[in-house]
Amino acid sequence: MFDTMTMTKIIGGFCGALLIFLMGGWAAETIYHSGGGGHGEAEQAYVIPVEDDGAAAEVVEEGPEFAELYAMASAADGEKLWRNCRSCHSNEAGKNGTGPYLHGVVDRAVGAVDGYNYSGALVAVAETWTPENLDAFLENPKGYAPGTAMGYSGMRSAEDRAALIAYLASLDG
Known part of the structure; x- marks a missing residue:
């Protein structure tokens, strides 16, 4: 069915198509980035003057403080959010999952669960799991404790x- 000549034509067709694709990319790069060897080396053709009064143009509006949010927080609403955590953590004391158990985690020393091998990154950033530390960690775990x-x-x-x-604070009474 397939002989050597047919296979040679097929492979030659793929190589020719690849060559055309690469030459097209090179040509497009040359046409659209012809201002020199790299980005930002060409002088801008027209500069729009902007008045600067020295003040920041954008004011970031922050919400309420965490302490206020925590004081108004509902443990019942937190129980609904627990579903995100329960795939790796347990809320029963002494029962570790992929992560350590979270029963009594609020105001517990960081890295204090017996039988769980911590990565070491957490112990370096905080001593106890205060509500504020938990808030910062839950917002961005990799940013709060790199590694x-x-x-x-x-x-x-x-x-x-x-x-x-x-909700986590309500688990241990």
Whole structure:
């Protein structure tokens, strides 16, 4: 069915198509980036003058403080958010999962769960899991403790973090 000549034609066709593709990319790069060897080396043709009054143009509006959110947080709402955590953590004392158990985690020393091998990154950033430390960690675990083994990407809503921490605080009474 296939002989040597047919296979040679097929391979030659693929090589020719690849060559055309690469030459097209080179030509496009030459046409659209012809201002020199790299980006930003060419002088801008027209500069728009902008008045600067020295003040920052954009004012970032911050929400309420975490302490206020935590004081108003509902443990019942936090229990609903627990579903994100329970795939790796347990809320029963002494029962570790992929992560350490979270029963009594609020105001517990960091890295204090017996039988769980911590990565070491957490112990370097905090001594105890205060509500504020938990808030910062839950917002961005990799940013708060670089090198942590926790694979969770973070909880963006400050209200949700406060509710989850209130739920975790309610577990141990």
